[in-house]
Structures are given as structure tokens and as C-alpha cells.
Amino acid sequence: MLTTNPFDDDTLHEECGIFGVSGSEGAAALVALGLHALQHRGQEAAGITSLDQGHFHTHRAMGHVAGNFDRDEVIRSLPGAVAAGHVRYSTSGDTALRNVQPLYAELQSGGFAIAHNGNISNAMRLRRELVRRGSIFQSTSDTETIIHLVATSNYRTLLDRFIDALKQIEGAYSLIVMTPEGMIACRDPLGIRPLVMGRLGDAVIFASETVALDVVGATFERSIDPGELVIVQGDTIRSVRPFPQVSARPCIFEWVYFSRPDSIEGDRSVYDVRKNIGAQLAVESPVEADLVIPVPDSGVPAAIGYAQESGIPFELGIIRSHYVGRTFIQPGDKVRHLGVKLKHNANRALIKGKRIILIDDSIVRGTTSLKIVQLMREAGAAEVHMRIASPPTRHSCFYGVDTPERAKLLAAKLDLGEMTDFIHADSLAFVSIDGLYKALGEARRADIRPSHCDACFTGDYPTTLTDQDETEAVDQFAMLAERVI
Incomplete structure (x- = not known):
């Protein structure tokens, strides 16, 4: 096989794109449209999970949104007024269907689906500890680490367990989470990865970029603030800010390349x-x-x-x-x-x-x-x-x-x-x-x-890089060992 774009290996590939809808019948169809607008952020795979009367429905596939989610039978298999989707370019974990998001698990509190844009820079260390404690991972994605942290948290409510999980992870994340209690959208405390909120009638929409709101006819309301969790439960929307406030550090390359040129970041x-x-x-x-x-x-x-x-x-x-x-x-x-x-x-x-x-x-x-x-x-x-x-x-x-x-x-x-x-x-x-x-x-x-x-x-990294530092330390030790031998 020959790649028709000889430059595919010489670009900074987009991370991922996420899109969520709460409060609109046929939400999956809107999510599919939103993912079309975010296709530039990830071309390897796409997935949509919907929630209907307490039951979760998922369709995930390798390849583009078109062809996988343009068929009526696929959208009909995703009923409900709440849905979230993801387009993926693998930056953590191999390219395989098991890593395609949203990831889903049955927790003690019920179903839990998560879509993630970003990268957890201490995922390997957390994974080793979770496996040592008995967790069984089904993917190689860093996103699954969040699910296990929620599942093993000692806090009582699901929201507190989720916040407890977030406080243990490093790096960058914008997340859309679906539970029987409602939808949660959040950004990491530095706001490295983008996430915006909009409205379509009575529905609340979350998306990686404003262009996805435009495509479904939604009105842009605001960006999710760094470190903010927005919880949507029926007609109720509330905001929680569980992290100490720090100066935001959004990714500057969104301006250079990642975002579509017809998107709005902040007011620009x-x-x-x-x-x-x-x-x-x-x-x-x-x-x-x-x-x-x-x-x-x-x-x-x-x-x-x-x-x-x-x-x-x-x-x-x-x-x-x-x-x-x-x-x-x-x-x-x-x-x-x-x-x-x-x-x-x-x-x-x-x-x-x-x-x-x-x-x-x-x-x-x-x-x-x-x-x-x-x-x-x-x-x-x-x-x-x-x-x-x-x-x-x-x-x-x-x-x-x-x-x-x-x-x-x-x-x-x-x-x-x-x-x-x-x-x-x-x-x-x-x-x-x-x-x-x-x-x-x-x-x-x-x-x-x-x-x-x-x-x-x-080279001015805004967070600690636990996994990278440990990898470099192991590599240096191996090099020294080779010299001794």
C-alpha cells in the first residue's frame, strides 16, 4: 500500500475531538453531525454512546465519521435524548477498536461512559498501581485509567468519586462523561485542551470547537473554564470548581494549526x-x-x-x-x-x-x-x-x-x-x-x-511529566549499564 499523502508522517497530528448533547431527542444524530465538523481533530476512529431510559447504547468503528454514522440503522441503534461522541487520533494506546471512545463501564453506581481529548501524563504509573490493586484493564488507552480511579475511589457520591479521580491525574484533559445521573463536562485546571458549551433550544451542547456548534445550529454560550465541571441533570445546570485556581495555559498550537479556521477561541x-x-x-x-x-x-x-x-x-x-x-x-x-x-x-x-x-x-x-x-x-x-x-x-x-x-x-x-x-x-x-x-x-x-x-x-512544560521522567530515567540507567558491561 502507498500513502497518497506523502506528508502524513510529517505533521503534528490533531489530538481528538469530543461532542456531547443533553436534552434533545435523537441526540445521536446531532452528535454525528458535530463529529463531522470535528473530523480534522482525529481520523483514525469514531464512536457515539447514547443514554435512553437508563440504558446505554454504543457504536464504535475504525475510520471516519462518514460511512460509519451516516446510515439510518446505526443512528436508530443509538436512541435517547443524551449522547456523546469522539473522533480519535491515537496519542496514547495502540490503534485498535478496544481503544475507540467513548469508553464504557458498569460501575457500582451504574453505567459510566467517557470521551477524552488530551493525554494523562502519569497514566502509566497510575495504571501500574491500579493493576497491583486488582484492576483489570480492557484497553491500552490512558482514558481508561480515569474509569478505574472512579471505580476504586472511597468517596460516596459519583461526583465526588469523579473529582477524586481527576485530582490524581496529571496532564491535559477535556472530558464529557455520561452517567444515569446526568452529563458532566470538564477541563483540566490549566485548560490546555479546549471545550465549549452551547444551546440548541432546551438542549445543552458541549464541543471541542465552536464550529461543531455552528454545524448543528446551536448557539455558543461560553467556554468551559479551566478546572470547571459543568453538570447537566435534566433542566438543571450547575458548575463545580474543585481545584485551586491557577493561571490558565491553553495550547497555543490550537491557534496555529489544530482548530478549524472558522472556529472561535474565546472572543477571537x-x-x-x-x-x-x-x-x-x-x-x-x-x-x-x-x-x-x-x-x-x-x-x-x-x-x-x-x-x-x-x-x-x-x-x-x-x-x-x-x-x-x-x-x-x-x-x-x-x-x-x-x-x-x-x-x-x-x-x-x-x-x-x-x-x-x-x-x-x-x-x-x-x-x-x-x-x-x-x-x-x-x-x-x-x-x-x-x-x-x-x-x-x-x-x-x-x-x-x-x-x-x-x-x-x-x-x-x-x-x-x-x-x-x-x-x-x-x-x-x-x-x-x-x-x-x-x-x-x-x-x-x-x-x-x-x-x-x-x-x-x-520546552516550558506547565505540568509535571511523571511517565516521561520515569521513562527517561530507565533509558539513562540502561545506557549506563551497557557502558559498564
């Missing part, structure tokens, strides 16, 4: 912020050229901002096909290289003889940039300059984003000149970390905690 348009990043990039790293060309599709808003600020014309120099599946049967080695052009092809008549500026959202391993630059050279570009709408990605993410180990990140092992040579560009520049915050209308000060999690750029 993601699209407008990305244009601002491109404009800031033009101010910081100008270059004489004939055309500004986005790497589709994520580079488009930043490229528009760069073009507007620089006065250099914006053009679609790379045409992306949206009608090619992820794989096709490989007929022979002779056409292996043609996979590049199945999804991305140069607009040759436009590019030939031109000095071009390519705008992309990030560089991970560097293979994407190398192939795109090569594509432009083959199309006859006179000069190829690369501009990146984020700072260099030098550190791995441990909060629900699938990033390579640090040794495989191009910016972690090469300086700017070496990266430029690696991708065969005439020049390369990244927006500065200060410029990124400026595009957000903020400032990053060295003397105070930043307003976002920017650890992938700076």
Missing part, C-alpha cells in the same frame, strides 16, 4: 489570528519575491496575512486534490514517487520563472518541506523561500498531540542554516515566539508564566 477568530501570524511573519522576515503561495490547506490564512502585509500577490501555486483516498494498491516501484502528486500538484504555469514564498504552519521532521520545495523547483521556480507561521518545533508534546520523539524533530537537531540546506530552500524563517504572542494580541514576558502552553517551542 482563529482565522483572523492566523492571518495576524502571517502578517507578523512578513514584518519579521521579509524577502523580495513575486508570489506568496500557501502549502494547502493549513497555510492559507497565514499566507493571506503575509501577502497583505508585504504587498506581494497571493496565489494558489499548489493545487490539492480533495478526492483521493488515503491509500491505493501499489502497482510497482516505478510509480512510487507519483504519490506526491496525487494530492499536491504544482500550478506550473503560474510558478515557472517566479521567485516564490511558501507559507506553511510548521516544520516537524522536515520531509514535507523538502518535498514541497522540490515540487516548486521541478515546476520551474526561480527562487524558493520558506516561511513558517510558528516558531521552530524543538520539543515533543505530552498533552495529547502526536509528535515524534525529540531526536526526530528537525529543529531540535539542526540550526537555521542547516535546516535551510536540508529542505533545499533559498531561505527559511520562522515567526518568533514573541511574534506569535503579538499576533494573539498578547506579550510573552520572561518574568511571568506565559498565557499559553508553548512547550513544543520553548
